Amino acid sequence: MLHRNRMRSPGLAAAATFVLGFMTTIALFFFTFELESDKANLDFRRRAESYIADVQQGLGDAIASLQAVNQLFAAVGEVSREEFHTFTLPLLQRQPYIEAFTYHRFVAATERKRFEAAMRRDFPGFRISEYKDRGVAPAGPRDMYLPTVYISPQENNEVRIGNDALFHPQRAAAAWRAVDSARPSATGIVQLLMADNPEPTFFVIMPLYRRDMPLGSPEERRRAMFGVTQAVFNSKNLVSKILGKEALSMPGIDISISTAVTPEDKHLAFQHHAEVENPDEPQPGFLRKVLEPPMLVGESFDVGGTVWHVQVSGSSSAFIYSHRGSLLVLLFGMLVTLYAANNRRAAANRERKIEQLVEQRTAELRLTSEDLQLRQSAIEASANAIIIVSARRPHFSIEYVNPAFEKISGYSAEDVIGKPFAPLARPGDDQTGVADLRAALHAGTQTHAIVSQTRRDGSQFWSDVYVAPVSIHSGEVSHFVITQYDITEMRRYQGELEFQANYDLLTGIANRNLLRDRVTQALTMAARHGELVCVAFMDLDRFKFVNDSMGHRAGDLVLKSIASRLKRAVRDTDTVARYGGDEFVLVLPESEDVTESAKVVQRVMQALARPVPVDGKDFFPTCSVGIAVYPTDGEDFETLLTHADIAMYSAKEKGRNNFQFYAPRMHERAAKRLRLEGDLRRALERQELTLYYQPQVDVNTGRVVGAETLIRWQHPELGLIPPSEFVALAEETGLIGAIGEWVLRTACTQAKKWEQAGLGKLRIAINLSARQFSQPNLLRTVQSTLAESGLDPSNLELEITESTVMVDVQHTIRTLHELKNIDVHLSIDDFGTGFSSLSYLKQFPIDVLKVDQSFVRDITTDADNAMIVMSVISLAHNLRLQVIAEGVETVEQFNYLKENKCDQVQGYYFSKPLPADKFERFLQQDLPAEA
Ligand SMILES: Nc1nc2c(ncn2[C@@H]2O[C@@H]3COP(=O)(O)O[C@H]4[C@@H](O)[C@H](n5cnc6c(=O)[nH]c(N)nc65)O[C@@H]4COP(=O)(O)O[C@H]3[C@H]2O)c(=O)[nH]1
Structure with missing residues (x-):
């Protein structure tokens, strides 16, 4: 369970999803990156190779132009200055990267003067010159000179006419190499001695031989040589123009070209650094450096005996441009990963909540199930009848009864299920309780009523019925729970208690309590109507002897017999009560005069005088009666009873078996008797x-x-x-x-x-x-x-x-x-x-x-x-x-x-x-x- 919970942790699920997504993204990123890198490399290589080819081609073209000039001399022989200019100027226009075309003649030291003299015809003060101290000076003495004769364009370059090419070692070397090899020969990058702006410059020199002379070996070629044509290149311009603006504006591409006549003598001919797209951008960090391995394509080729090495390298800007897709993949992947992780976390959260909810519901259901079982058992075990009736079906039909119902009513569940609740079904039942129950069921309210019901065997029983409305789903009442308490025994007991409270258990006539009530009632009525109330206190003569000698059972028989005789002897409105032992009290209300009451008392005494058969023999009961009359002898129960009692003792003293009306003097005797009792x-x-x-x-x-x-x-x-x-x-x-x-x-x-x-x-x-x-x-x-x-x-x-x-x-x-x-x-x-x-x-x-x-x-x-x-x-x-x-x-x-x-x-x-x-x-x- 713990493990499952851990797996369901939203944080972990999100982390797992993130890691998975992250790794997938990184893998995709690297994969895309690799593809992009490959493609970038390929593009770069193609581009670089194209650049190199262009440079090579351009140089070739440049040399070809020089060859064309050289061919002019070969074809025409002696070329005039005008012809030279006419021929070269279109070439210069067409190939602007060629700074100048020149024509040089080998002049031996012996021929110097003559040559200078000849040249002074066109250029007064002409001398074969050389560069010295940033200026032009007459060339020093040497065996051979190779002065400039023609230069195209001549404008602004006239100063160079007469300049000895052999004065410059690299040019001299290139000239002799060209002569010896009969091939174009290039210098490495040289520094122009006269130039203010030291641009990287190189020269390509082609030999001119006299016609019809053997050229098979270098010696023969030296013998046949008479001059050279030369093209002057500004390597920077040359390469720039070869590559064009488009190539040089390509971001992330660096081009470096160097030339070397010998491996040691290496000079930079061209250097191009890619423009930084955004100079404010921070420098590439470690990751970028790792991800951006340098791309490098380099190639060397021969240009007129000089080794040109062109190197093209990729820069970061080229990388960024190239890896946009993988970055997008990375970005998109990370976004998707974050989104998925977040979704996973949300889903895990939801799952966890759902699981918690399910667990909670399951626990609740388990509890509910146990609870329901407990309640079901409780209902089944209840000693009271429980009935569930439908509030929707007609006549409130019964849906459930518990075993107690079956026991109390005698009806089985099969007998009553689907049928109306019995008390309601009984037509003509005018019990108030039933009416209350009906009203409550129709109103959907709770109530409680005591009703009498009939068992299956026809016997009656009393039940205290409680009705409670129940709603299962909506607020609408769907059922009623009816609880029936069998109160038959309780009612009987209550009745008994009430009876005991008010009636004498032995004789069944009123006891002191009821007597008090009756007398009080009678007095109230009498006071209202101005009537008399006679209270007659009767004491059986010699009853104690009966009780003591014949036993209580006999005494009880006598008392019962006396009580029933008394009841029969008086009116219904009169009250006969047993006051205690053998004492009885008659209450004769609504009396008009005492004579009438006296007659009643006499009649009662006569009725009593008949023998009572007890255990086979006759007991002749007599009684002594004292009568007190309201309002003369008292106005309340106690007074009247006390006075009747006193009068009764007076009757006893008068020999028993007679009645006496109360008289105030009796009071003294009674008092005396009381005193005697205490003294005795x-x-x-x-x-x-x-x-x-x-x-x-x-x-x-x-x-x-x-x-x-x-x-x-x-x-x-x-x-x-x-x-x-x-x-x-x-x-x-x-x-x-x-x-x-x-x-x-x-x-x-x-x-x-x-x-x-x-x-x-x-x-x-x-x-x-x-x-x-x-x-x-x-x-x-x-x-x-x-x-x-x-x-x-x-x-x-x-x-x-x-x-x-x-x-x-x-x-x-x-x-x-x-x-x-x-x-x-x-x-x-x-x-x-x-x-x-x-x-x-x-x-x-x-x-x-x-x-x-x-x-x-x-x-x-x-x-x-x-x-x-x-x-x-x-x-x-x-x-x-x-x-x-x-x-x-x-x-x-x-x-x-x-x-x-x-x-x-x-x-x-x-x-x-x-x-x-x-x-x-x-x-x-x-x-x-x-x-
Ligand atoms: N007029 C008249 N009366 C006579 C004559 N000779 C006797 N008497 C009275 O007659 C009564 C006879 O007693 P009793 O019938 O047993 O009647 C007795 C007896 O029932 C009862 N008694 C007396 N002493 C006791 C006693 O110790 N125990 C009990 N349980 N009862 C007693 O009291 C009753 C009355 O007793 P007493 O007053 O003593 O009255 C006595 C006696 O004084 C006569 O020539 N003329």
């Missing part, structure tokens, strides 16, 4: 409770056989309080448990003391409350107390009221048997007031029936009561039970009981209940106790 809690520890004992007398012997223990409360402020004022309170508050144990312990201990004191074996009777009797630890408590006190169990009698034993007969039988098993005496108290049946009585392992004092009270005046007492005594005896009558106050009562075989009696007739010490004295003084 502390009474035990403050030792304010005390026991009184009432003697029980054997009817036949008249002796005290036992004592009933009756509790008293020595209140520090209220004085002695009878049990009727606090035992019920102790029952209701549960204090009876501790108080009962204290009574049992104190009484047993007291009886043992009396026994130990020699007052005889008295049987101590103790009242057991219903709550005590129903307590599971009763047997253990009795056993331990007997053990602690040391009292013989047979000396302990436990009194249980008839109503208590009848609450739960099975429990009674079981408990009584347990107590009987430990040899404790058992008696049924208040017999005749309850609803005992004979069959039950037979099952109870009891010893004594205690006739309630209400029967005894009228025994002598009320035949019915007398009859009842007689029946009870008879019944008891039949069951081998003893009978004790309580509340015996008169001798008549005693006698009647005695006549009717009552076994024992108890009452004020013998003694009121006495404190222990008094009872002890009573035993000692009034009746001798049975030893």
Whole structure:
């Protein structure tokens, strides 16, 4: 990957392209350069050779002209000066590079004078001369002279006439060489002795021989010689004219011509340097020097016995001119290279960006793919139903459902794909939620609604439906994601919670919360319409006994039954509420007067009074009712309820099973009761409770056989309080448990003391409350107390009221048997007031029936009561039970009981209940106790 990235580096790619392009360009450049060089060389060589040929030709032509002059002399013999001029002047015009043609005659020293004399005819003062000190002087003496006779053009050259050619060594040499060889002979470049401007000059000399003389050898030729013709050339002009302006203006071409008579005697005949095209141009650098190898063509040829060497060389200007193509190639190549490199870099950049983009997209796609898989899995795994519906297809048809949908609705994906979303498809569905969903789908907005739906099996379920619009590409909504939360359970639970918050779970009627609401509502309405509202507080009489002795299940049954009776007994507009335990509240709104409300309450009480069958036996519920009326007894819920409660206690105090309207005075009693309750809690520890004992007398012997223990409360402020004022309170508050144990312990201990004191074996009777009797630890408590006190169990009698034993007969039988098993005496108290049946009585392992004092009270005046007492005594005896009558106050009562075989009696007739010490004295003084 790293390697690939490196290859994709735009810089490297560009560099590689540049190097490749550069090398190609350089190769092309060199290739083109080579071609150009070859061509330039070729051109140069051709041109140079052409120049050399021209020079050679020109020199040849010049010599040919001289030969023509020489031929004139050969042909004519003696040539006059005019003929010479006539002949040579056209030649000079035609070949301007020839400076002059001359004719010279060999003049021996002997002939000098004659010759000079002859010449003076045309040229006065003529003398054979020579150059000396930049001037002309008569020639010095020598054997042979070769003076100029004719010179063409003569004008301006007359001074040269008579000049001895042999005076000049090079010319002399050339003259003798020409004579000896009979060929034209050229001097090398010589310096004209007379010329102000020392131009490079050379002479070509041709010999003239006398006719008809042998010329076979140099000697013969010397003998035949009489003169020479000579052409004077200005080599610079000569070459310039031969080559012409065109050649000499050729840039980059240097021409150099030198002549040499001998290799040592070499002179420059012509020198041409190419013109510098732009003198300001910098001099060629190293590269140019390397690239511009010198081009050189040189050739030597013979001109009249002189070696002419022509050398043509190429210069830089010729190079630049020649290598324009390769430079263009180089320039163009470099431009193309740079362009290509730049393009490559841009392309590499683009490639890299594309690759990066592709990699990024690939990574994104991978992530997206993983992300999609995760989301798909999440959707599949979701516990909630997820449905995707099309926003474009008609009826918002379903495109996808997840497994949770299938599980919740019972429909498979195949069932619903392509079909409309069910709640929307159900015609006539007037649920508000469905309407909201439809509206949201049509509007392309999100919403949430709770709707009821039908499962495949037809069952209903509730779902919280969320609709969210989704757009895949454009901003247009393409789909909706519908999420369904099955809230059936939650709603049920919510319903339950709401129900629990407002209704009593056991009975299903209103609880305190709802009661408060209903009362508050009723009060608001009543205040608006000037009506009354009655609040009736009902407390079941003796229900706690039912609950404690028969168990909670039985108690619950009773409460349910009571609640349904109450519901049925009132109007729909009335409220029946369970306030707690066995307390119920009736709210009777829109009452016009209290009499009407009182009638309703009475009707309710009657409805309640019917027996409730519980575990095969009938419970006869009664209730005590307190009524508070709005606005007289209070204007708010709390006040009305408190006052109704107080009135209810008043009803209880009035013997239960009645109703009382609240009266302000009740308040005091209620307050007292409250205070008593508080004081009673502390009474035990403050030792304010005390026991009184009432003697029980054997009817036949008249002796005290036992004592009933009756509790008293020595209140520090209220004085002695009878049990009727606090035992019920102790029952209701549960204090009876501790108080009962204290009574049992104190009484047993007291009886043992009396026994130990020699007052005889008295049987101590103790009242057991219903709550005590129903307590599971009763047997253990009795056993331990007997053990602690040391009292013989047979000396302990436990009194249980008839109503208590009848609450739960099975429990009674079981408990009584347990107590009987430990040899404790058992008696049924208040017999005749309850609803005992004979069959039950037979099952109870009891010893004594205690006739309630209400029967005894009228025994002598009320035949019915007398009859009842007689029946009870008879019944008891039949069951081998003893009978004790309580509340015996008169001798008549005693006698009647005695006549009717009552076994024992108890009452004020013998003694009121006495404190222990008094009872002890009573035993000692009034009746001798049975030893
Ligand atoms: N008018 C009249 N009354 C007579 C006569 N002889 C006895 N009495 C009263 O009759 C009640 C008999 O007790 P009970 O029926 O068991 O009725 C008792 C009993 O049910 C309950 N009680 C008393 N002490 C205790 C106790 O220690 N525990 C429990 N659970 N209840 C008790 O309180 C009730 C009332 O007790 P007391 O006020 O002591 O009233 C006693 C007694 O003082 C009479 O000749 N004429």
